[in-house]
Amino acid sequence: MEGLPQLPPEVWVYVFSYLSTEEKHTVRLCTRHLKRLADHPALWRDYTVVLSDLRRYTYGFWDTLNYRRLTRVAVRHLRRKEWRRLVTFLPSLTAVVFVDGGRTYKQKYLDNLSRFPDLKDLGVRNATWDEPILGWSLTAQLHERLTHLSACNVRLPCTVDFINAVSQLVNLRYLLFHQQGEGYGLDTVRPVPCNVFHNLLLSLKKLKHLSWGMRGEPPEPLPDDYLSPPDPEHPAARYGGPALTSLELVDYPETILPRNALRSLTSLRSLTVRYRYIREGIECRLTSWLSPLQQLETLTIIGGNSLAVYTTTIPSSVSRLTLRVAITLKDMDSIAPKVPALEHLDIEQNRSSGSLCRRIPMLFPQLRTLRIRFFRREPEKDLLSLHRLRHLVQLELLVERSFILRDYLNGHPWPSPCVQELINQLRELSENRITVITTMRQRNPLRECDCVWEGD
Secondary structure (H helix, E strand, O other): OOOOOOOOHHHHHHHHOOOOHHHHHHHOOOOHHHHHHHOOHHHOOOOEEEEEOHHHOOHHHHHHHHHOOOOEEEEEOOOHHHHHHHHHHOOOOOEEEEEOOOOEEOHHHHHHHHHOOOOOEEEEEEEEEOOOOOOHHHHHHHOOOOOEEEEEEEEEOOHHHHHHHHOOOOOOOEEEEEEEEEOOOOOOOOOOOHHHHHHHHHHOOOOOEEEEEOOOOOOOOOOOOOOOOOOOOOOOOOOOOOOOOEEEEEOOOOOOOOOOOOOOOOOOOEEEEEOOOOOOOOOOOHHHHHOOOOOOOEEEEEOOOOHHHOHHHOOOOOOEEEEEOOOOHHHHHHHHHHOOOOOEEEEEEOOOOOOHHHHHHHHOOOOOEEEEEEOOOOOOHHHHHHHHOOOOOEEEEEEEHHHHHHHOOOOOOOOOHHHHHHHHHHHHHOOOOOEEEEEEEOOOOOOOOOOOOOOO
């Protein structure tokens, strides 16, 4: 500790909380004392460690994970006996995500999950199963324990069997289901039958967050009440399902869900619609979907129709808005009066956008955070106009990794010297009130679908 200030341990931990994972790992190599401080459990809360081939890890490695009180792991390609090793060394796990299975799996592969007494969160990513993921025995042991379940990009032998098993997990609050395919045929995904889906919603009374994917396009649209099962105890009532606060619809062609699909989900506070494609001449359903959601606080639209089609129906209660679509200055002008209390905005800057940064302070004066995704060009001088946002405390400038690889092969980092100079000027103009984050978006092995629900 020679040369370092003699600070209380809690102060060091607070300072280290501002470091990235890589920086914390660098600090812990300096001295034994700093190593212990950098491994403090408060610095690793909700951190997920990726594990594979458990035989190569030393006892010291497992001791470090236990000292940090890590409770979340993502595992790759584990053999069945390695699951037993995981139970031995990390028995207090609360979250397990199975990632990138390289072969076809059977039901008994996950049997050891029942040996984690505190398990609440289970995820399966990118794997093929020739037997049910959740067998009768495993479901019976987890039916009151699991609160979070996500199955993304999975191929199942029978979707109905899986949904019926999930219906028994009575304490589920988060459910994400994005199916890749069924059986071993084509990748077309048939919708879960209405009666099976209704049984799921009626059984999961505590469900708050639902992310539902559908890549197939049935010959007939789904019924109006597909997302709104009637209450079996009160036939006259329109809705008997859980009081959802968040809904995410993934890969939904406009032709599948009807105009009144969301009319009963008045408890929604967050809605995400992620389109796979839009056909010419198809009516935009967002206009009618948004109309009954007058308490909506968060709205995310990815792809889909022109903004002009539905901007007039965005609820005025929205305070957090994400638009990953082609956007123009005219679109911004029409959106602003609809969301007077907007505090968080996430938009894309492209060639058709014009000078968005110059207009944003006038249109959205209450913004506290702003994220701008740049495509094919860097931020320009109009970025400095953002200092006029009096309440702005965080600005994130995000570029695609492919953009960096294409334009910075000469060794120039992101942000480039020109952009860094703009950032420095913006900080000076705002008297260091604005924290500027520069991010390069790239593929995360835990987020293959890019839409995984976070736990509480």
